[in-house]
Amino acid sequence: MFSTAIRCTAKKEQKMETGNVREAEARDEREGTTLVLGGTGKTGRRVAARLEARGLPVRVGSRSGQPPFDWENLDTWAPALEGVESVYVSYYPDIAIPGAPEAVRSFAELAVQSGVRRLVLLSGRGEEEAQRAEVAVREVSDEAGVEWTIVRCAWFMQNFDEYFFLEPILSGEVALPSGDVPEPFVDAEDIADVAVAALTEDGHAGEIYELTSPRLLTFEEAVGEIAKATGREIRFVPVSLEEYESMLAEADVPPEVVSALTYIFGEVLDGRNAHLTDGVQRALGREPKDFADYAREAASTGVWDDKR
Numbered sequence: 001m002f003s004t005a006i007r008c009t010a011k012k013e014q015k016m017e018t019g020n021v022r023e024a025e026a027r028d029e030r031e032g033t034t035l036v037l038g039g040t041g042k043t044g045r046r047v048a049a050r051l052e053a054r055g056l057p058v059r060v061g062s063r064s065g066q067p068p069f070d071w072e073n074l075d076t077w078a079p080a081l082e083g084v085e086s087v088y089v090s091y092y093p094d095i096a097i098p099g100a101p102e103a104v105r106s107f108a109e110l111a112v113q114s115g116v117r118r119l120v121l122l123s124g125r126g127e128e129e130a131q132r133a134e135v136a137v138r139e140v141s142d143e144a145g146v147e148w149t150i151v152r153c154a155w156f157m158q159n160f161d162e163y164f165f166l167e168p169i170l171s172g173e174v175a176l177p178s179g180d181v182p183e184p185f186v187d188a189e190d191i192a193d194v195a196v197a198a199l200t201e202d203g204h205a206g207e208i209y210e211l212t213s214p215r216l217l218t219f220e221e222a223v224g225e226i227a228k229a230t231g232r233e234i235r236f237v238p239v240s241l242e243e244y245e246s247m248l249a250e251a252d253v254p255p256e257v258v259s260a261l262t263y264i265f266g267e268v269l270d271g272r273n274a275h276l277t278d279g280v281q282r283a284l285g286r287e288p289k290d291f292a293d294y295a296r297e298a299a300s301t302g303v304w305d306d307k308r
C-alpha cells in the first residue's frame with residue numbers, strides 16, 4: 001500500500017517534471033520567436049525563409065498569417081506579438097505615407113510592452129514620414145532599453161519582377177515620370193541578408209544601414225538592363241506625373257498605392273537619393289548586388305518571358 005503510494009507519487013512527480021520540461025521547451029521556443037511583418041512580401045518572405053533555414057522559430061505577420069496581423073486592425077497586433085522576442089517591421093502599404101509614423105510608433109510601443117527585445121525597421125530614403133517612423137522606433141526602443149536597427153533602403157530591384165513594374169515590362173512598354181534622375185536600386189536579397197544579420201547577431205544595435213547597389217541607373221537604363229538580359233525589346237516612354245497618375249487609376253491600382261507612387265515620383269525622385277552608400281558593406285562585409293546580375297538571374301526564371 002505504502003510502496004504503491006510512493007510509486008504513484010514518483011509517477012506524479014515524473015509527470016510534473018515532464019510537463020515542466022515541455023512547458024520550458026515551449027517557453028524557450030516562444031522566446032526565440034521572430035515576428036516578420038510583411039512575411040509573405042518582397043523582403044519579409046526572404047527574411048522568414050532565411051530564419052527558417054537556420055531552424056529559428058518564425059511567425060509571419062500579415063493578414064494571411066497565423067494568427068493574422070493587419071495594420072488596419074489593432075485587435076490583431078497583441079496576439080501576433082505574444083511570446084515574440086524580435087520583430088522585422090515592414091509597414092504596409094508604404095512607410096512614406098501620412099499616418100505611417102504614428103502606426104509604427106503605436107506598434108513599437110505595444111511590442112516593447114509585450115516583451116520584444118529587438119526591433120529591425122525597414123525604411124525608405126529621403127522620405128519625411130519614413131524618417132519620422134525611424135525616430136519613433138528609436139525613441140520607443142531607447143526608452144524601453146530595447147535594441148533597434150534601421151534598414152533604410154533605395155528602390156527595390158524586385159519592383160521590376162514582383163511588383164508594379166512587372167506588367168509594363170511584360171507588355172513591352174514602361175511609361176514613367178522618372179525623368180533622368182538616377183536611382184541606386186537595391187536587391188531584396190541583400191536587404192534580407194542585412195535584416196537577418198540585425199535580427200540574429202550582436203553588433204548591429206543602434207545602426208542605421210542605408211542600402212543601395214553599387215551603381216546609379218536611371219529608370220530608362222534599368223529597363224535597358226532588363227531588355228538586355230531578356231533579349232526582348234522593351235520601350236521606355238517618359239510621361240508627365242499627371243499622365244502617370246491617370247494610368248495608375250485606370251489600371252485599378254489601389255488609391256493609397258497611387259498616392260504613395262505619385263509622392264515618390266513627384267517629390268522624392270528629385271536627386272536627393274542619387275548617391276551610393278556603403279550599408280551592405282558595413283552590415284555584411286561584402287559588396288551589394290549589381291542591377292545587371294539581378295536582371296540576369298530574374299530573366300533566367302522566365303518571369304519576363306513574352307507571354308503574348
Ligand SMILES: NC(=O)c1ccc[n+]([C@@H]2O[C@H](COP(=O)([O-])OP(=O)(O)OC[C@H]3O[C@@H](n4cnc5c(N)ncnc54)[C@H](OP(=O)(O)O)[C@@H]3O)[C@@H](O)[C@H]2O)c1
Nearest residue numbers: 038039040041042062063064070071091094095124155156
Ligand atoms: N518597394 C520599394 O521599392 C521600397 C523601397 C524602400 C522601402 N520600402 C518600404 O517597404 C515596405 C514594404 O513595401 P513592399 O513594396 O516591399 O511591400 P511588400 O512587403 O511586398 O507587401 C506585401 C506584404 O504586406 C502584407 N500586407 C498587405 N496588406 C497588409 C495589411 N493591411 N496589414 C499587414 N500586412 C499586410 C502582405 O501579406 P498579406 O496579403 O497576407 O497581408 C505581404 O506580406 C513599405 O513600408 C515600403 O515603404 C519599399
